[in-house]
Amino acid sequence: MNIQYETAEALQKFADRIRYCAIKSMYAAGGGHAGGVLSLCELMAVLYGSVMNYDPANPRDVHADKVVLSKGHCGPVLYAALALSGFFPVSELDTLNKNGGRLPSHCDMNKTPGVDMTTGSLGQGASTAAGMALGKKLQRRKGNVFLVLGDGELNEGQVWEMAMFANQHKLDNLITYIDWNHQQLDGYADAICHMGDIAAKFAAFGFEASAIDGHDPALIREKTLRVLSEKNGVPKCIVLDTVKGKGWSVTEGRTGIHHIAIDAEMMAAAEAEFTGKVN
Ligand SMILES: Cc1ncc(C[n+]2csc(CCOP(=O)(O)OP(=O)(O)O)c2C)c(N)n1
Numbered sequence: 001m002n003i004q005y006e007t008a009e010a011l012q013k014f015a016d017r018i019r020y021c022a023i024k025s026m027y028a029a030g031g032g033h034a035g036g037v038l039s040l041c042e043l044m045a046v047l048y049g050s051v052m053n054y055d056p057a058n059p060r061d062v063h064a065d066k067v068v069l070s071k072g073h074c075g076p077v078l079y080a081a082l083a084l085s086g087f088f089p090v091s092e093l094d095t096l097n098k099n100g101g102r103l104p105s106h107c108d109m110n111k112t113p114g115v116d117m118t119t120g121s122l123g124q125g126a127s128t129a130a131g132m133a134l135g136k137k138l139q140r141r142k143g144n145v146f147l148v149l150g151d152g153e154l155n156e157g158q159v160w161e162m163a164m165f166a167n168q169h170k171l172d173n174l175i176t177y178i179d180w181n182h183q184q185l186d187g188y189a190d191a192i193c194h195m196g197d198i199a200a201k202f203a204a205f206g207f208e209a210s211a212i213d214g215h216d217p218a219l220i221r222e223k224t225l226r227v228l229s230e231k232n233g234v235p236k237c238i239v240l241d242t243v244k245g246k247g248w249s250v251t252e253g254r255t256g257i258h259h260i261a262i263d264a265e266m267m268a269a270a271e272a273e274f275t276g277k278v279n
Contacts, residue, residue: 002085005049011217013277014084015045019247020274021080023262025093025103027270031261032096032105034251036150037077039181039214039242044081046220047146051228056086059114063142066116066132070125071150071179072106073259078115079103087114123156125149126176130162133174133235144228147176152184155193160205163235167206170233175224176207178237180214181244185258202237214240249273 005011019041026032048054052065069078076096083090088102095101102111106120117132119125129147136143149159166174178198182189195201202209208227212219220240227236244258245251250266 002048002052002054005045006221008216008218011045011049011221012042014049015041015217016247016274016277017084018044018077018080020270020278021084021090021093022076023248023270023274024267025076025079025096027262027267028094029096029098029105031259032076033073033259034248034262035183035244035257035259036071036074036179036181038246038248038251039179039240039244040074040077040148041247042215042217043148043177043179043220043240044077046217046224048081048085050217050221051224052146053143054085054114056082056114059087062136062139065143066129066145068117068119068125068129068132068145068147069107069115070119070129070148071122071153072119072125075103075105075107075115078107079112082112082114085114088112122150122153123158126153126156126159126162127165129176130166130169130171130174133166133171134169136173137169137171144173144175147174149176149178150184151178151180151182151189151195151198152192154178154195154198155184163202163205163207166235171235172231172233174235175227176202176235176237178239179242180211180239181242181246183244183255183258187255199237199239202239206234207237208234209237209239211239211241214242215246 199209
């Protein structure tokens with residue numbers, strides 16, 4: 001059973017609930033990769049709230065849609081989406097990164113119900129997602145694979161090996177999102193290794209690719225549903241123009257927020273900002 005949100009308002013509310021739950025879990029852990037977590041809340045809301053087919057009671061269903069969060073350091077945003085979608089109790093989010101828990105800071109498919117691929121070494125999720133998409137085709141299994149890459153992650157050559165592979169094998173069941181939040185670990189992505197026009201680069205590798213506002217859930221939903229309807233042998237890439245640290249006064253519009261410690265005062269700010277939005 002999936003949660004289904006169709007209106008822009010309902011999707012935004014789901015995104016805000018994901019945002020609040022992710023912040024709260026990182027606070028319980030003492031901190032986390034807030035910047036890259038918060039830029040993905042709208043995408044996660046659309047995937048788990050509106051687009052994907054999945055059964056929280058059967059997370060290993062081979063016919064379900066699959067997500068590979070290749071920027072695996074952003075586990076908390078996936079965990080919040082999974083918990084709010086029924087894969088495990090929301091209260092468990094407070095066990096983020098705790099010894100013996102099921103929610104490591106980076107994603108581990110052998111620990112967390114609903115996590116479809118272990119990630120954290122940047123670039124590797126690209127290859128595993130393409131392999132999963134090819135596997136679905138070879139085994140005649142239903143569903144699509146949704147791959148999420150960071151813009152800094154695009155510096156990894158492995159991503160472009162995946163792009164050639166996906167084109168070669170006509171993986172139209174692979175949807176690649178780029179979280180184009182303009183910053184990576186210690187600076188602006190363009191200053192570290194300028195990627196040029198990201199959509200044009202993927203198009204040159206044989207993808208159907210375009211860039212959209214990554215914080216507009218209705219637009220992400222519409223674009224995703226459109227590319228899912230095109231089974232034309234062409235892999236798809238949606239570049240999400242996002243803001244690192246989006247939606248929280250502590251992080252939005254700032255640099256140096258790739259990984260932060262979160263104290264009680266910061267959490268109090270979150271409580272004040274999200275009360276009313278998430279209830
Ligand atoms: C192979 C590899 N090299 C380095 C790292 C350390 N690392 C973790 S996050 C990160 C920056 C990633 O930037 P980006 O993809 O833009 O992620 P976001 O800004 O969205 O968090 C780096 C270098 C890693 N996890 N894997």
